[in-house]
Amino acid sequence: MTVRPQRVLFVHAHPDDETLITGGTIARYLRDGAEVRVVTCTLGEEGEVIGQEYAQLCADAADQLGGYRILELTQALAALSGNRPAITPRFLGGAGRFRDSGMADMPSSQNPRAFVNADLSLAAEELAALITDFQPHVVTTYDPDGTYGHPDHMRVHAVTNAAVVRAQERGWDVPKLYWAVAGRAYAQAAARALKGVPEGWVHAPADGLGRFPDEQITTRIDVSSVLAAKRAALRAHATQVTLAANGMAFALSNKIAQPVLAEEHFVLVRTGAGCKGTLLDGVVDETDLFAGL
Numbered sequence: 438m439t440v441r442p443q444r445v446l447f448v449h450a451h452p453d454d455e456t457l458i459t460g461g462t463i464a465r466y467l468r469d470g471a472e473v474r475v476v477t478c479t480l481g482e483e484g485e486v487i488g489q490e491y492a493q494l495c496a497d498a499a500d501q502l503g504g505y506r507i508l509e510l511t512q513a514l515a516a517l518s519g520n521r522p523a524i525t526p527r528f529l530g531g532a533g534r535f536r537d538s539g540m541a542d543m544p545s546s547q548n549p550r551a552f553v554n555a556d557l558s559l560a561a562e563e564l565a566a567l568i569t570d571f572q573p574h575v576v577t578t579y580d581p582d583g584t585y586g587h588p589d590h591m592r593v594h595a596v597t598n599a600a601v602v603r604a605q606e607r608g609w610d611v612p613k614l615y616w617a618v619a620g621r622a623y624a625q626a627a628a629r630a631l632k633g634v635p636e637g638w639v640h641a642p643a644d645g646l647g648r649f650p651d652e653q654i655t656t657r658i659d660v661s662s663v664l665a666a667k668r669a670a671l672r673a674h675a676t677q678v679t680l681a682a683n684g685m686a687f688a689l690s691n692k693i694a695q696p697v698l699a700e701e702h703f704v705l706v707r708t709g710a711g712c713k714g715t716l717l718d719g720v721v722d723e724t725d726l727f728a729g730l
């Protein structure tokens with residue numbers, strides 16, 4: 438009998454979040470032989486585009502950005518897969534079901550197809566079906582603030598929580614649920630240490646990166662061995678991300694230099710059947726999402 442490898446499901450809001458927030462972790466667990474799935478809830482239709490070539494794809498022009506970003510996500514996941522067969526994108530409810538809501542004060546958030554306007558129960562049902570089918574040992578979502586306050590990210594938090602409860606009712610009690618977070622002090626120290634920031638980019642303000650209190654982080658994943666894959670994945674999201682020539686930093690359309698971090702952070706928030714020990718009772722200090730399974 439062959440034993441099924443360990444399985445992890447990453448839930449993300451837009452194409453590029455998987456790479457920006459958990460790209461190193463995806464690459465590392467694929468390299469380590471785990472089964473990895475990434476589900477993305479929207480196509481990122483409201484993203485701002487870097488450069489002129491694809492600028493007319495934007496929502497206020499051709500409104501074709503979402504379809505194009507499927508290609509970028511496909512290439513990013515292939516880059517993160519390294520020598521493993523490339524993992525392919527999966528979209529909640531199928532590609533195009535839920536639309537990028539944009540920021541809270543934008544007209545895009547009024548669109549009936551916007552993810553924030555989706556029926557929570559319906560969206561959770563779609564995700565619960567993916568969970569019961571894949572039976573992941575680990576699921577990752579975002580913290581309640583959605584990493585940086587984007588409404589779609591906050592919605593991912595709510596939908597994942599509801600989906601995990603439903604999956605439990607259907608017989609798959611996810612052993613470990615995590616928030617993927619950006620530790621404030623860690624990100625800011627890395628930003629201060631950046632050298633060779635390209636001309637035209639700006640340094641992040643002192644409190645500009647990472648919003649999550651570092652002392653609440655339970656799990657630090659060392660991704661230093663897979664940074665080449667993470668950089669290739671960042672390059673794949675070319676309408677959204679520019680990587681500095683030296684590979685140490687990247688910037689979104691706001692040109693704020695952000696460090697390519699060698700460590701990615703998670704908070705263990707829920708344990709289910711199959712997770713040994715009492716991880717949530719004390720201070721958790723893990724270096725592996727599968728620890729204790």
Ligand SMILES: [Zn+2]
Pocket residue numbers: 450451454587590
């Ligand atoms: Zn996002």
